[in-house]
Every structure is written in C-alpha cells, then in structure tokens.
Amino acid sequence: MVRPTLKKQIPNLQEVIKETAWKQIAQVGAPALSLRAIARELKITAPAIYNYFPDRDALVTALIMDAYRSFGDWQFEGRDSAPLGEHAKRLKGIGVAYRNWAHEYPQRYQLIFGTPIPGYVYPAETVFPASSHAITPLFSVVEEIRLAEKLIIKSFKPVKKEYEPHFEMWRTSMGSLHPQTHFVAMLIWSRVHGIVSLELQGNIPLFGEDGHALFLAQVQSMISEFIKE
C-alpha cells in the first residue's frame, strides 16, 4: 500500500506539520528541528512533507511568518487596551504585550530574532508583510504622539541616503512613515527588544516582587523621555 485511502489521510496536513514543528521546537529548540522527527511523530515518511513544503527552509519561513502574525496581533491588542489619545497607556500596552508574547513563546521569539537553523537564510522580502505587521503598532502609536505634538525629540538625525531603498520599503508598507517617528520607534524597539532578549536568555535577575520591575522601569523611562507632559 503506497497511498492511503482518503479516510486514513491526515486532514489539513500542511497545518498539522507546522503544529508538530512548533511542538518540537518548544521541546528541543529551533536549531534541532528535524523533518524526519516531524514525520516520525505523524507516522508518515519524511519525503511526504515535500508535498507541502519544497524544503526545510520553506517550512521554517512559514513558521516565522505565522509567528510574526501572532506577535503583531498581541501588540495590536495591547495598544488598543487603552483608547486613542491615552498615549502613555497605549505605548505601555504595546510594550507589555511584546514582552508577554516573548515569554509565552520564547522559542518563537528566538526563531524570529536569532539565526537558529543551520544554513537557513532569512528571506527578507517574503517575510516582510508579516514582520511589518509586528512593528506597525509601535509605529502607529509614535505617529499618534507626533501628530498630537507631544513627541519629544532630541538629537534627531535623518536617514543615510544609501539606506533609502530599505526605508522606502517601510514607508510604502505603512502608507507613510515620518523620519522622526521612525527614529524614535527604533530607539523604543531596541530598548524593549534588548531587555526581553536578555531576560529570555537568563541574563537578567528578576527585580521587584514579581520580577517585572526592570522591564517596567524601562518602559516608564521611555514614557517620560519621549512623551510631553
């Protein structure tokens, strides 16, 4: 018997393969992800996976894009937990959602921000729609603040000309993206990413009663540094 009857086929196998991949990534980490191990768990043979993904890298890319979408969704929810105009609360909402997602799915975070799979090269263009979704909430709130004339900017410097093409990609994707908004958003993102990634690696002690004190101090300091009043 080579091809099983429809009744014995796994329905929606493409999704099931991804779910199994996530399960294994959670267990053994992204770098040790194995197509054959996925196949074993699903009781199919490894080449069967090639009917759904042209190679292992394509599977990884699909996982990354799904992760970005979920990551972005959490941040949109975090932002909208406070109404328009509540700049500080909306910004904090994004930061907290960002951190919560990373702590809920540490392997997904490292899949996105590490280079975890041997030989895998990040297909920036393919992933861009999903990755821009995950940065959009931050961009949008900083832009809200700027339009309300509440954005504090010290020492802004414009973008280098050589980098304009990549910058253009962002701008078209966002509709528009003011350079100052971009500048401040990058400062904020880097601070949140820095503390979250060090936390995930166990490099940061758990300050405060619930272990969140350092992160909250980071967020609070950004609010007073970048938002007027």
Added chain:
Amino acid sequence: MVRPTLKKQIPNLQEVIKETAWKQIAQVGAPALSLRAIARELKITAPAIYNYFPDRDALVTALIMDAYRSFGDWQFEGRDSAPLGEHAKRLKGIGVAYRNWAHEYPQRYQLIFGTPIPGYVYPAETVFPASSHAITPLFSVVEEIRLAEKLIIKSFKPVKKEYEPHFEMWRTSMGSLHPQTHFVAMLIWSRVHGIVSLELQGNIPLFGEDGHALFLAQVQSMISEFIKE
C-alpha cells in the same frame, strides 16, 4: 601510516582547530559549523579532533569563552580611554567599544547571545568567569558613578529572593555588587544590546551621516538619564 612523525604534525593543533572553526563560522555561520569540515580543511580526520575536545559542544564552549575574553578586553580599553572621574566619557567608551566589537565580529556576537548550535546547551557555570569579564567594565563604571554620588536612580526595586543565588554568583565574582549598580547596569546593558543586535540583523536603518546616529543618541540619552550634572 597511522600516526604521523612529529615533523608532519600540526603544532599547537588545539589552537589551530579553534582558528579554523572561527574562519568557518565567519563563512557559513555558527549553526553550520562542522567538525568534519574543520578536519577536511586541516587535512586530518574528524575523530582526531576528539584528542583535543571531548565533543563538538566542548569546542563551541571554548570558542564562546575566547570570544567573551576578547569582548571584555575591548570594553576595558574603551573604558580606560578616559581617566577616572570622567564618568560620561568612560561610559560612552564602553558603549562604543561594545558596538565596535560586535560589528567587527558579528558571528561571535551571535554565538554568545544566540542559541545557534543544534543541541548545544550553554554551560553557564563553565562560561561564567569569561562572561563576567565582559560585563565587569560596565559594572565598574556604574559603581564609580554611584560612589561619587552622581548616579540618578528612579524606581529602583530590589532583587527577588528566589533569584538571590544567581545574584550571589555575580556578587562574589565582582568582590561586591551594589543592587542599585546592578539595576542601572542592566538597564544600560539591555539598551546597548538591543540596538546592537538589531543593527547586526539589519533591522535598523543607518541614521545620520555615518550611520551611527541612532546608537549615539541611545548612549547620549543614557548619560543624561543616569549621571548627575
């Protein structure tokens, strides 16, 4: 012929293996590091490497420790480019050295801060002496500032009790480590790490004439946030 005569042996093979590993990491990235590829390049067989490293993970650990030492050395030099008492310049010196090292050796940076090798588990205790060397310059400067009563601290929260053991490890290694110094140093480190790691992955546009503007703004903002006058 099984064992070559002394004249044909590669002298200092342990070091040569590490150098070859670094060369290959620079070419194909840390996750794709291969003992057999190293052996091929050195014209020996793969099991010969086991005379110098018990397994692949031990080689990786040795590489990480060497990287940490070099990383720390650069930061010590950066700190000491300004004399004692010049708090802002010493802090900036560390930040710039941190970034320069990361841009000079991006793969080493990702080897340290990523989880790049399949199945590799970071041996925290073994690596600790080397990794603490790399954070010591920052700790020392923040402590200098605190002792000079120029350290600005808002919203400090003490370390959680459960985390005391790890904290104790740091404290004994450093001689002593004031909690407030630890708190502020972690905030600073996370901001520098965040921006540097996003830069290395190509997520940050190159602001300013030379592309350093965002990083310098980050450093400048830390100086005015944490140092009095």
Added chain:
DNA sequence: TAATTTAATAAACACTGTATATTTACACTG
C-alpha cells in the same frame, strides 16, 4: 470507463557527530 493527476512510500545519496578498534611514533624505564 480510461486517462491523468495526486499523495504517499521505498530506496538511495551525501552529509553529520561520534564510538570503537587499530596502528605506529614517541617517551620513559630497566
């Protein structure tokens, strides 16, 4: 009903890290 497409398996290839046994150059001891 016949032809075609599709979804799987089977087998094989070139890799990988690593364990075991073997060989031989070198160092030490009587």
Added chain:
DNA sequence: CAGTGTAAATATACAGTGTTTATTAAATTA
C-alpha cells in the same frame, strides 16, 4: 640499548540528517 607504555593519529562503522528519484495506488477528471 631493549622493552614497555602512552599518545596521536587513522580506519571503520553506526545512527542520524535533508533531499532526490522512482514507484505505486488512490482520487479526480475527460
């Protein structure tokens, strides 16, 4: 100087990996 022991390499083998090719049989379409 002879003999022994150790050290540093090779040879071989095993289980695992991603991937390619050929084959089979179920499902779909003409």
